[in-house]
Amino acid sequence: MPSRPTSIRIFGALMLAQGLTALATVPLTYAQEPGSLPMVLMAMYAIGYYLCFWFMIARRANAIALWFYVGLSLLDLPMTIVFWEEYTAPGTLHLSLSLANLALELASVALLLCTDARTWVHARGQVPDHRDIFG
Numbered sequence: 534m535p536s537r538p539t540s541i542r543i544f545g546a547l548m549l550a551q552g553l554t555a556l557a558t559v560p561l562t563y564a565q566e567p568g569s570l571p572m573v574l575m576a577m578y579a580i581g582y583y584l585c586f587w588f589m590i591a592r593r594a595n596a597i598a599l600w601f602y603v604g605l606s607l608l609d610l611p612m613t614i615v616f617w618e619e620y621t622a623p624g625t626l627h628l629s630l631s632l633a634n635l636a637l638e639l640a641s642v643a644l645l646l647c648t649d650a651r652t653w654v655h656a657r658g659q660v661p662d663h664r665d666i667f668g
Contacts, residue, residue, distance in 0.1 A: 537591070538649035545591040547641040552583035554634040558627055565623040590645070594657040599645055606638045 536542075559575045569575075589598035613620060613635055620631050644650060 538647075538653050540644040540647040540650040541591050541653060544641050544644045544650065545587055547637050547644070548583050548587040548591065551634055551637045551641070552580050552587075554630050554637065555579035555583065558630045558634070561623045561627040561630070565627075590654075594654045596654050596657070599654055603642050603645060606642045609635055609638060 556576060556579045559572060559579055563569070563572045563575060586598060586602045589595040590602060613631070620628050
């Protein structure tokens with residue numbers, strides 16, 4: 534039985550890496566702004582955001598989630614430029630983790646726009662070997 538395309542599998546690994554880098558920035562952000570949100574809520578958001586998109590795109594082949602993720606990810610680049618001071622304020626470690634997360638995010642978007650990934654998402658539930666995914 535054929536499995537998911539290579540680009541979708543790599544996308545899943547990149548989503549895991551993004552979740553881990555986002556989780557690593559939580560203590561640094563909290564140290565800079567201790568009154569913002571409780572650290573547990575920040576960690577839940579950091580993990581939940583990537584986990585939801587990973588599940589909906591890589592496991593359920595949801596086209597709507599894919600395009601939401603692409604749109605939100607492409608908004609991150611101008612937001613990083615606009616809010617550059619907030620990224621540099623907590624220190625170089627926070628900045629490098631945030632830039633690494635942005636690079637992973639843009640790489641994952643590029644993988645989602647590959648032909649095999651788009652074909653797989655478009656064929657959701659139409660191919661017999663998808664029964665284990667969409668059953």
